[in-house]
Amino acid sequence: MKSFKQIVSTCLIVCITAAGFPLAAQARIVATEEITAPAQASTSRDTVNRFLARDDVRQAILGQGVSPQAAAERVAAMSDSEVAQLAGRIEQAPAGGDVLGILFTVFIVLLVTDIMGLTKVFPFTRSVR
Template identity: 35%
Template sequence: MKIRTLKSVTTWMLATVFAFGAMFQQAYAAPQTMVTTEQLMQEMQVADQRASVNNFLSRADVQAQLAARGVDAADAQARVNAMSQAELAALSAQIDELPAGEGLLETVLFLLVIFMLLDIAGVTDIFPGL
């Protein structure tokens, strides 16, 4: 089962890469069509091996993920619309693993003591006064 899933994912990814390849060739071969900035972008991304699959990600999918985490539906749509393909891919793959900057401490007293010492030692920077 696992192997089969893996295989189908691999096949899908390969198909995507080939589809991209075919797309560029077509674009360059057809004499009177323009090479667009989007095509150049995709080409650079493929060259970087960044986000080669991401063009098939739907914005609606990431939008739903944001909404499921408490973001207002209309806001989620606007937020997703402002994202680049690479950003969409990053978010979609790891929305719960990516670090979220919050900047305030929720720790028990014992940890506070450790952090104060570490702050004094210059390792951490949680208490701006120290």
């Protein structure tokens, strides 16, 4: 029992001594863009995913020889800035029109990821890896 009390008292002494040491703290001004960036990225991804879920877009993607699942995987692999740019183009497009431009953008993104060796969607590309 005496050794147990010694171990507990030694641990308490170390913990109380360590608690008294000053800890480093940092303070800085946080920009609004830093706070809202994750929410905007999520909104942009939702916009693109909703666009890809439309029946007419799915048919056009299939017409290009790309499966809708592969397109969704590519969107998930895109950076936040790329998704924001694509979502901006979707929002600027007239309702029911210019789907070809959006599909062309998705096609280019898929083509670039194929050439970089990240995916293998198109049989006519060769990876740089």
